[in-house]
C-alpha cells in the first residue's frame with residue numbers, strides 16, 4: 001500500500017475514533033497498534049512499549065508535575081485569587097484588562113519553562129476561573145490561555161529549540177536569542193487584538209463598573225498580592241539565569257516558592273497540599289498518557305514511511321524559493337494538526353533543512369518560523385496538546401467545541417506573525433547577530 | 437450479578453487507593469531535586485543519585501496514573517458528538533470504541549510483561565555512576581497498564597449494564613464520579 | 618538462503634541525530650556501499666535518533682529481530698554485554714588511537730565482543746575508535762583547578778571523575794548547553810571536538826582539554842543475525858566485509874575531522890587547547906587504574922579482556 005493511502009487511513013481512523021469520544025490517549029495508542037500490525041507485524045508492538053519506556057525516562061518532563069503542583073498550591077491558598085483581584089482593581093477599568101494581564105503572566109511563565117503543557121494547565125487553573133467570574137466571554141478566556149500557554153517553546157528556555165538545534169546543527173544560544181523578539185511581537189499582536197476586540201464588543205471582556213474599581217487605599221493594599229508571585233518568579237528565573245539550577249530543577253524552586261507563599265498566607269496545611277498533590281497527579285498523568293501514545297503514534301507513522309511522503313511532496317512544488325518555504329509551512333501546519341512536535345521534527349527537518357540551506361535561507365530564521373508553527377499546532381484541532389490539557393482543567397460545562405472554536409482568531413494572529421517574520425527576517429535574526 | 441457489582445466497585449477502590457499513594461511521590465521528586473541543587477550549589481558536591489532517582493520516581497508516577505485517572509474520568513476526549521447523546525446510546529458507542537482501548541492496552545500489557553520479566557531475570561541495573569536497579573521501574577509498566585486494563589473492564593461492564601438495562605450497575609450508585617477536578 | 622535476485626530492505630535505527638557528522642559519514646556511507654556492492658539488492662532505510670526506538674532500546678530491538686540494523690554505544694547494551702564497560706573505554710588506558718585499534722582488531726577484543734553479542738543474536742561491528750575529551754570554561758593548571766571543577770558527565774567517566782576528586786554530575790544532553798552557559802557546570806564531555814562543536818559547547822566553554830579521558834570503540838553498528846542469515850551467502854559476506862572495512866576507514870576519517878574541527882574552533886572561536894600538567898595527569902592515571910579492576914569483575918570474559926588489556930599496556934611500557 002502506498003504511503004499516501006496509508007496516511008489517509010491512519011489519520012482518518014484517528015479522527016474517526018476521536019469523534020466517537022474515546023479518550024485521545026487510547027485512540028492514538030490503539031490506532032498505532034493496529035497499523036503497526038498490518039505494516040510491520042506483531043513484534044513491532046514492542047516499539048509501543050519501548051516508546052513508553054523512553055518517555056518515562058525523559059528528564060525534562062519532570063518539570064511538568066512540579067509546575068502544575070506549584071500552580072495548584074498558588075490557586076488553593078488564595079495567592080492567585082488575590083493576584084487577579086489586584087489586576088482587576090488596577091486594570092479593571094480597561095476593557096480586556098484581565099486578559100492582557102493573563103497574557104503578561106503567560107509570557108513570564110514562558111520564560112520559566114521550556115515546555116508548553118505545564119503553562120497551559122497552570123494558567124487554566126489560575127486564570128480561567130478568575131476571568132469567567134468577572135464576566136469574560138468563555139471563548140475569549142479559553143483562547144487567551146491556549147495561546148499564551150504555548151509561548152513557552154518560543155521564549156527561551158525551550159526544549160523544542162534545543163531539539164531543533166540538535167537535529168539541524170544550528171547554535172542553541174542563537175536559537176534562544178532569536179526567539180525573544182518574535183515572542184514579544186506575538187505578545188504585542190495578541191494584546192492589540194484583545195484591545196480592539198473588547199473595544200468593539202465590550203461584552204466579551206467587560207470593564208469593571210466605575211463604582212467597583214476601588215479607592216486608592218484599596219488599590220495600594222491589593223498591590224501586596226503581587227509580591228509573592230513576583231517572589232516565586234524571581235526564585236525560578238533567578239536560579240536559571242544565576243547558574244544555580246537547570247530549567248528542570250528550577251521547577252522545584254517554583255514549588256518551594258509556592259510553599260513559602262502558602263506559609264505567608266497561613267495556608268500551609270496538609271489537607272491543601274494533599275489535594276494539590278492529587279490534582280497534580282491526575283493532570284500530569286493525563287498529559288503523560290497522551291505523550292506515551294503520541295510518541296508511539298509518530299514512531300508508527302515514521303516506520304510506515306512518512307519521510308518518503310514528504311520527500312515526494314517536495315518534488316512537486318512550484319513557485320521558486322519563497323514558494324518552497326511557504327509550502328513547507330503549509331505541510332508543517334497540516335502535520336501539526338494531527339502529530340506531536342517532536343515527531344514532526346524527525347519527519348520533516350531531514351528533508352527540509354538541506355533545501356532551506358541550499359536556497360540560501362538562514363536556518364535560525366527558519367527555526368523560528370518552525371517553532372511558531374509548532375505553537376499553532378499545539379492548539380489546532382483535532383489533535384493539539386494545549387486543547388486537551390485545557391480540557392483537563394476546565395469545569396464540565398465547557399465543552400471541547402468551546403475550546404476548539406476559541407483558538408481561531410489566535411491561530412490567525414500567529415499565522416500573521418509568521419508572515420511578518422518572513423517579510424522582516426531581522427525580527428528573528430537581529431538579536432542572535434548582536435549576541436554572537 | 438453481584439459478583440460484577442463487586443468487581444466494578446472493587447477495581448475502582450483499588451485504583452483509588454493506589455492513586456492516592458502514588459500521588460504523594462510529587463513530594464519526593466520535589467525534595468530530591470531541591471536536595472541536588474543544595475548539594476551542588478552550596479556544597480559544591482553534586483550527588484550521583486538524586487536526579488536519577490527523581491527520574492525513576494517520575495516514570496513510576498506517570499505510568500501508574502492510568503487506572504486512577506480512568507476511574508475518575510480524567511482521560512480527556514473529544515465530546516462534540518459524545519455529549520449530545522443520551523446515556524444508552526453513549527454506552528453503546530463506548531462499548532464499540534473500547535475495542536481500540538483494549539487493543540492498545542493489551543498490546544502494551546503483553547510487551548510490558550515481556551520487558552519487565554527480561555529485566556527482572558537479569559536484575560537489570562542502570563549502569564550509571566550510581567547504578568541502581570532499574571527493574572522495579574520497568575515492572576511499573578505492566579502493573580500500571582494492568583490497573584488501567586482492569587478499570588477499562590469495569591467501565592465496559594458498566595456500559596453493558598447501561599446499554600442493555602441490566603441491574604448489576606446503576607449510574608447513580610457509581611462511586612467513580614465522586615471527585616470533579 | 619534466498620534466490621539471488623531477491624531484494625531486501627533493512628530498517629536501521631541510528632543513535633545519531635541527522636546533523637551529526639557520523640550519521641552521514643558512517644550510515645549514509647554504509648548505505649551507499651551496500652547498495653553498490655549488492656547491486657541494489659540490499660537497501661538500508663535510515664531512521665534518525667529516537668525515530669523508532671530510543672538509543673537504549675535499539676540493542677533489544679535488533680536482538681529480537683524487530684529491527685534489522687542499528688547503531689549504539691556499548692554502554693547502551695551493558696545489561697547484555699559484559700564486555701561493554703571495557704568497550705566503552707576505561708579511563709586513561711590507551712594514549713593513542715592506533716593502540717585501541719590494534720587492541721580491537723589485532724589482539725582479538727573485537728572478536729570477543731562479537732562472540733558475546735552473538736549469544737543475543739546480534740552481529741557486533743565497531744564503527745570506529747575515537748577519543749573522548751573534555752571542554753571546560755577555565756583552564757586546569759594544577760590539581761586544585763581540577764578538583765574545583767563541576768563537570769557534566771555520565772556512566773563510568775562520571776564515577777571516575779568523582780572518585781578522582783572533581784564534582785561530576787549528570788545533566789541530560791538537552792540541558793547541557795544552558796547548564797554550561799549559566800555556570801551550573803564548568804565543563805563537560807560530549808565526544809571530543811566534533812561532538813562538542815555539534816552541541817555548540819565552544820560558544821560557552823573555551824578550553825579543550827587533552828589528553829583524552831578515554832579512547833574507545835564508542836560507536837557500534839549492530840546487525841540482527843536473523844536478518845543477516847536470511848541473506849544469500851554472497852550478500853552476507855558483502856555485509857561483513859563492508860563492516861570490517863568501515864572500522865578502518867571511519868576511524869581514520871574521524872581523527873582527520875577531529876583535527877579539522879579543533880583547528881577551526883581555535884581559529885574562529887578563540888578556543889585554546891589545555892594540556893593537563895604532568896602531575897595532574899599522573900594523579901588521574903592512578904585514580905583510573907584503581908577503577909579498572911571493577912570492570913573485570915563483571916564476568917569471566919571481562920576478566921579475560923582486562924588481563925589482556927593490562928598485558929598489552931605493560932608491553933607498551935605504560936604499566
Ligand code: NA
Pocket residue numbers: 109110111112113114115151152153154155156157158
Ligand atoms: Na520557555
Ligand code: NA
Pocket residue numbers: 336337338339376377378379380381382383384385
Ligand atoms: Na494540532
